[in-house]
Amino acid sequence: MSLAISLLHNIKKYLYNIFEAALPLPLFALFLAAFAFGTTEFVIAGILPDVATGLGVSIPFAGYLVSGYALGIAVGGPLLTMATRRISRRSILVALTIAFCLGQVACAMAPNFAAMLLFRIGTSIAHGAYFGIAMVVAVSLVPNSARGRAVALVLAGLTVSNIIGVPAGAAIGGIWGWRATFWAMTLIGVMALVAIWLLIPQTKLERREEHHLGREVRVLGRQQVWTSLIIMLALMMGQMVPFTYITPLLQEVTGLDAMVVPWVLLLNGVGATLGVFIGGRLADWKLMPSLIALLAVQAGMLVVLYLVSPYAVPMTVAIFIWGALNFAIGTPVQARILTWTADAPGLASSLIPSGFNVGIAIAAVVGAALLDGGYGYRSLPVIGAVTLALGCLVALLSALQEKRSGIAPPVPASA
Known part of the structure; x- marks a missing residue:
């Protein structure tokens, strides 16, 4: 047994030494796990009608599987992160990925809607803690001038999940049933677990720095932080109000066949992946001017989405651009925080x-x-356009205040 463990450690060290110069392998491991978490979060949109039928609920009611997952991330993620502050980040990442795998098995076997919701929430708590820790690890591996790109690489796990994971999950659900989608997610989780174990080294530098809780709370009072969180809310309203119901929107309003929808989701994911790397470059170049411009353009894009939704080709193009802008905005917001x-x-x-x-x-x-309320699927992009316009205003006011104050960003504690 000890010989096998020693062999695995030597393999890990060998892989790390060979490829470190060409590819930051710890970032690759973080990317793969982000892909797994992103797929299980967003794939529900592609199989929502089948899940609703299988669990005996309406499609709008099944949409609470999305909101329940999101609330688990929002509330449980920070609590779990703070509860594990004194544990090695690598150990927590491994444990969270194991929790992901168990959550997918539970969802695949869920007997009813209540159980499914409970299992999704459990998985989402691990999801929330994972991304908080992964982002800190990612930016610690690169110089300050490359923080935006490090964030972009982890975020690329989410966007690639939209290119590969969501369409593939929707296709698997269409052929073998929605439960098969979650079994496939389990396999992805196992791959991510192996990557994290092999590629993220256990070193003293990877240990958590000690911070007093009061200091952790005080940094949230910086206007750059809380305004960025407001911008996040606006961004997700513009993305997820339409995307949660994207399948029935494309089928009932645009008139696309059910087998065409996964291909449109694929294009959305391609756009998102392009957007996340563009956003990373812009964040490392001129963060706030780029963020303000992207928010303004996205508000207009949601108006376009509303106008072209009855027409197949323009709607497909609009969804591609919309996906790119969503993730181009997300990268500089996170880099700023x-x-x-x-x-x-x-x-x-x-x-x-x-x-x-x-x-x-x-x-x-x-x-x-x-x-x-009877407004129909076509009305959904309108709400997003309004919230993105408000987010743009918040970003503009925040940038002006930051310029007037002349305060420089803080130096990392480890420095």
């Missing part, structure tokens, strides 16, 4: 996925309320 909380990143980093997922939860509830 990590930059302005570098001296006490624990709690703030855990609030990054919380901010996004509070927005997701609100979006799912607002979308369900609109549909139950």
Whole structure:
């Protein structure tokens, strides 16, 4: 047994030494686990009608599987992150990925809606803690000038999940049933677990720095932090109010066949992946001017989405651009929070996925309320356009205040 463990450690060390110069392998491991978590969060949109039928509930009611997952991230993620502050980040990442795998098995075997919701929430708590820790690890592996790109690489796990995971999960669900989708997610989770164990080294530098809880809370009072969290809420309203119900929107309003929808989701994911790397470059170049411009353009794009929704080709193109802008905005927002909380990143980093997922939860509830009120699927992008316009205003005012104050970002505590 000891010989086998020694062999595995030697393999890990060998892989790390060979490929470290060409590819930051710890970032690759973080990317793969992000892909797994992102797929299980977003794939529900592609199989929502089948899940609703299988569990005996309406499609709008099944949408609460999205909001429940988001609330688990928003509330449980920060609590779990703070509860494990004194444990090695690598050990926590391994434990969270194991929890992911168990959650997918439970969802695949869920006997009813209540059980499914409970299992999704359990998985989402691990999700929230994972991204908070992974972002801190990612930016600690690169110089300050490359923070945006490090964030972009982890975020790329989410966008690639939209390119590969969500369409593939929807296709698997269409062929073998929605439960098969969660069995496939289990396999992805096992692959991510192996990657984290092999590629993230256990070193003293990887140990958590000690921060007093009061200091962690105080950094949240910096206007760059709380305004960024507000922008996150606006962004997720613009993304998830339409995306939660994207399958019935494309089928009933645009008139696309059910077998075409996964291909449109694929294009959305391609756009998102391009957007996340563009956003990373812009964050390392001129963060706030880029963020303000992207928010303004996205508000207009949601108006376009509303106007072209009855027409197949323009709608497909609009969804591609919309997906790119969603993730191009997300990268600089997260890079800004990590930059302005570098001296006490624990709690703030855990609030990054919380901010996004509070927005997701609100979006799912607002979308369900609109549909139950008889407004129809086409009305959903309108809410997003309004919230993105408000987010743009918040970003502009925040940038002006930051310029007037002349205060520089904090130095990382480890420095």
